[in-house]
Amino acid sequence: MIGGGGVAGIAWVTGLLAGLAEAGQDVTGGADVIIGTSAGATVAAQLGSGLSLEELFARQVDPALQSRELMAVIDWEKFAADIEQYTSAADAPEERLRSYGRFALDADTVPEPQRRAVIESRLPSHDWPARPLKLTAVDCVSGELTVFEAASGVSLVDAVSASTAVPGIWPPVTINGRRYIDGGVRSSTNADLAAGSDRVLVIVPTLAGQPDPFSRLDDEITALRPTPVLAVHADAESVRAFGTNPLSPATRGPAAQAGREVGRACAPQVAAFWS
Numbered sequence: 616m617i618g619g620g621g622v623a624g625i626a627w628v629t630g631l632l633a634g635l636a637e638a639g640q641d642v643t644g645g646a647d648v649i650i651g652t653s654a655g656a657t658v659a660a661q662l663g664s665g666l667s668l669e670e671l672f673a674r675q676v677d678p679a680l681q682s683r684e685l686m687a688v689i690d691w692e693k694f695a696a697d698i699e700q701y702t703s704a705a706d707a708p709e710e711r712l713r714s715y716g717r718f719a720l721d722a723d724t725v726p727e728p729q730r731r732a733v734i735e736s737r738l739p740s741h742d743w744p745a746r747p748l749k750l751t752a753v754d755c756v757s758g759e760l761t762v763f764e765a766a767s768g769v770s771l772v773d774a775v776s777a778s779t780a781v782p783g784i785w786p787p788v789t790i791n792g793r794r795y796i797d798g799g800v801r802s803s804t805n806a807d808l809a810a811g812s813d814r815v816l817v818i819v820p821t822l823a824g825q826p827d828p829f830s831r832l833d834d835e836i837t838a839l840r841p842t843p844v845l846a847v848h849a850d851a852e853s854v855r856a857f858g859t860n861p862l863s864p865a866t867r868g869p870a871a872q873a874g875r876e877v878g879r880a881c882a883p884q885v886a887a888f889w890s
Contacts, residue, residue, distance in 0.1 A: 616806045617655030619799035619829075620820030620849075621781075621861035622684065624654035625737075626675040627820045627853055627874035629661070633672040634878020640885050642816060643668065648747040650808050653799040654820060656750040656778035657737055660771055663744020674739070675871040683736040684864035685725060687784050691859075698783060709758045715800045716755030719782035727786045734776045743771050751798025751805045752777035755787050760801050762808065784862065799829055806835035806844070814843045816888065820857075820874075823848040845888040850877055 617628055635642060643649075643662050651659030661671055701718040705711040724730075735741065743765035750763045752774070763774035769790055777788040777795035787794040798805060809815040817836075821827060823846070836844045849857075856869035 616804055616809055616815060616817040617649065617651045617658050618804040618817065618819045618821070618832075619653030619655060619797070620803075620857070621654055621866075622864055623857040623861035623866035623870040624820035625657045626867040626870035627849060627857070627877075628655065628658045628818055629668070629671050629675050630871035630874025630876075631818060631847065631878040632658075632662075632874075633668045633871075634875035634880075635882050635885060636668045636878075637875070638879050638882030640882045640889065641668065642885060642889055645889065646746075646816075647812065648749060648809075650749045650751070650805065651778065652751045652803065652805045653779050653781075653797050655804075655818070656775050656798070657734075659748055659750065660738050660744075660775050663746055663748060664739035666739050671739075672871060672875070676868045678868075683733065685730065685733055686864065687860070687862040689784065689860060689862065694783060712753055712758030712801060713756070715782045716753065716758060716787070716794070716796060719780070719787045719796045720755055720794060722783040722786075724784065724786040727789065730780075730785050731772060731776050731788075734779065735772050738772060738775065741770065741772050749808065750774045750778045751801070751808070752780070752788070752795040753798055753801050755794040755796055760798070760805070761795060781862070801829075802831040802835065803827060803829040804832050804835060806832060807838050810839060810842075812842060814888070815839060815845075816885070817844060817846040819846055819848045820853075820861075821849055822851065822854050825854075843888065845885065847877070847881055847885065849873075853877060
């Protein structure tokens with residue numbers, strides 16, 4: 616399971632995985648299925664591209680690739696106030712998800728093709744990988760969780776675009792006449808989708824215990840019991856590398872380096888869990 620965290624989260628997870636591999640714990644090859652949400656969807660898709668972790672890490676710290684990103688300049692206080700107008704009357708979880716969808720559909724964003732081009736540039740391969748891959752998104756109108764996989768008949772670029780379509784910042788993604796937004800509005804990890812697995816490694820690009828309105832990880836871990844679950848979180852140094860805007864392309868290099876350090880440090884813990 617790979618959770619959401621913006622551009623910084625993509626870089627951090629990539630660095631973490633590279634750090635683990637450097638320490639002798641490449642967990643990417645032994646996973647039966649990789650489930651990605653938002654930033655995690657991007658990393659999951661990149662892992663199936665055929666590039667090595669070192670090559671993927673190099674892409675994160677390459678300034679030339681950073682220039683292809685769109686810069687999201689956000690007034691977070693205004694953003695929170697705007698979205699509150701849509702969600703304040705939503706009591707049930709399903710209605711809250713539909714309210715995020717309405718907010719996304721009403722928002723003034725860059726055109727959908729322009730945003731899709733960014734996702735294309737992030738993915739070394741646009742083909743679904745051979746390994747099982749599940750990417751989450753939420754239907755704007757119904758509020759229902761949608762899980763895209765190779766058998767869904769949806770392009771990998773569209774699936775990743777949908778999973779990373781932050782409401783109010785990036786445009787909803789059109790797939791087969793439906794509009795989809797970021798799977799992280801349902802849960803920043805969606806770890807409950809791993810039910811039935813022998814063990815679940817959850818990679819979370821946020822500080823453990825940090826307030827997060829989209830985090831349902833504690834409940835998801837409880838629901839997965841007795842399946843063993845290990846959650847690997849960002850540390851304080853990583854959060855500093857993310858800065859005040861994890862959607863900024865400028866965070867990629869520092870976040871990737873911070874993630875690599877965490878990967879090296881947590882390798883013994885992961886080894887004990889993964890073996």
